[in-house]
Amino acid sequence: MDFSYSDKVKDLEKRLNQFMEEYVYPNEKVFEEELNKQETRWSKVPDIMEELKRKAKKEGLWNLFLPESDYGAGLTNQEYAPLCEIMGRSLIAPEIFNCSAPDTGNMEVLVRYGTEEQKDRWLKPLLNGEIRSCFSMTEPDAASSDATNISCSIERDGDEYVINGRKWWSSGAGDPRCKIAIVMGKNDPNAPKYEQQSMILVPLDTEGVKMERTLPVFGYDHAPHGHGEITFNEVRVPKENILWGEGKGFAIAQGRLGPGRIHHCMRLIGAAERSLEELCKRVQKREAFGKQLSKQGVIQEWIADSRIEIEQARLLTLKAAYMMDTVGNKAAKQEIAMIKVVAPSMALRVIDRAIQAFGAAGVSEDVPLAAQWANARTLRLADGPDEVHRAQLARLELKKYDVSLQTV
Template sequence: MDFSYSAKTADYLQRLDTFMREFIEPYESQYQKENFRLNGTPNWREWQVPPRVAELKQMARERGLWNLFLPDDKLGAGLSTLEYAPLAERMGRSLLAPEIFNCNAPDTGNMEVLYHFGDKSQQRRWLQPLLDGETRSVFCMTEPDVASSDATNMQTTIVADGDEWVINGRKWWSTGLGHPQAEIAIVMGLTDEDADKHQRHTMILVPLDTPGVNIERMLPALGEYDAPYGHGEVIFDHVRVPKENIIVGPGAGFKIAQGRLGPGRIHHCMRAIGAAERALELFIERGATRIAFGQPLLKLGGNTERLADMRVAIDQARLMTLYAAWQIDNIGALKAIKEISAIKLVAPNVLQQVVDETMQLFGGASMCHDTPLPGLLAVAKSLRIADGPDAVHRATIAKTELKQWQGRRHD
């Protein structure tokens, strides 16, 4: 295997880096202030996107830095999972950058679902506006009344009734539900409780303006509402959508989810590594320039040893993630389940470790938005839950490892 950059990756990475340094990074501090001024309230119905965001998105699109995640050279950059990974890392250094390049979750995963599994009508109606950056989308999977770490527990129902599907249930932590441009949700629900447990659930397209879709609230994550995106709780009360809104067909939900979540985890993990790199730079800068007890902070309290440990941890996480990306490209996400689970376990933990150590060095300044550290910490902790708790990933890794060991014993 070869993790060196392809010519396409190197070209995109150079242009991406230039755009971020010239336009995004100088704007981040102002964006934080504007966003708080416009959206410093839990009332998501009043949330707005700062106007400069749309300007930056248009500039990025004009420069060909758009839909970089999509493996289609007409609709996106046409990069493999491995080729895209370094770009995701570079974008991960900024909490704003993924949206500017139309590479932000949950839209990337939803676009991949529609690209790989949607029919022509669904692609025209819902995929194209997302690719153009005209609308936003939501993925509704997690439920408050069951242990959603086991997705087979989902109780929201999708029942056929004539030419329609009727949806009933409650979802929460539906990212992007508060965004003023959010128009469509992909909802995963139960269609046949008597089928095999991985063939009981279905994904269906639900426009958010459909009668019976009731958004109850946005949920603060570690005290932040993540405006203007939001993580919402929504009730589907006898929501009716046409039969043609189903994706692939009844019972295909888990098959689609595996296709959606495999590459998406590479994106998340590489962005986490980019965020960890930024935190490490802040650690070094702070440690080298701040003086306490007559010495730079780096020379106190074992901070140089911590620096070395963090450097090694980031590099290890990167190599593991690139290997998982290589596996997805070569054998597919379903066969790379152990490697995907491993990076979901490792990358967010590394980010959390690096951010935590950096916050210790910054002291009180780390607790407010004068630095990106609170946002990076929220990303790290959220990923350790949103992508499944660590215990689930460990169980998957162990189960796969034991199965492989038993297979070798019988060879």
């Protein structure tokens, strides 16, 4: 495995870092200030976001994801990794480059499984950054880490499908630009276990779709993006809105979540890297008990452990990306599961040390550490909780030593 970056990636990396320094970091507070000046934080998207998106698009820093596709930048997962990491250093950055969840995952679904009509209507405006989307899979009344528990119904009625159910944590649903949801539900409870579910495209302005509320994360509302709780009451959409076909929902979910999981990990490494940088700068400026903080033994241990843990997570992420590129997402499922466990926990530890070094300032909104910690903590749950990935890893490991599966 060769993890060196091509000249193309090095150039993109340099340009992306310059853009972050010149435009993104200085405007993080501007973004929040514009939100707070509005009648509500959900009224509209801050002007600064659309301005920065236009700049990024003009500079060719746009749609850098989507490997093996004519729609993206033509980068492999491994090539995208360092770029996604840079974006993860700021919570507003991924959207600026049109590389934010859940849109990236939804665009990948449309590229892989969408009809030409579905691509024209929904994929193209998503790729252009004109609209946003949400992914409605998780349900409040089901242990949704097991997707077979999902009870939202998708029933065929002539030339239409009728959707009934309640979803929550539909990230992005609060955004005024969010126009389409990919909804997962059951269309045949009597089919084989993994062929009962389907996915369907539901425009959010369809009659019967109701946004009940947006859900805060540790007090952060993530406006204007938000995480919506949505009810679908006798919602009717054309039969052409089904993705791939009836009974394909579980398979689509597995295909969608692999890239989504590793993208989260890439961004988390960026968040941890920035936190370590902030920690190092802070402890060289502060003194306590007659000694510079950077000379305190415990602080030096924090710094050393953080560097070790970031490098370990980055290498495992690159290995997973390399395998996705060379042998496919399915064959790389063990590596994807491992990094999905490792990266969020690593980021939480590094960010927590930085918070500790900043003292009271660390838990305030004056620095981005608390917001990054809250975001990282959700990723021990999103796209499958740690426990599910560990269970999968244990099964894969045990299978190697299962005598009944071995041939003489």
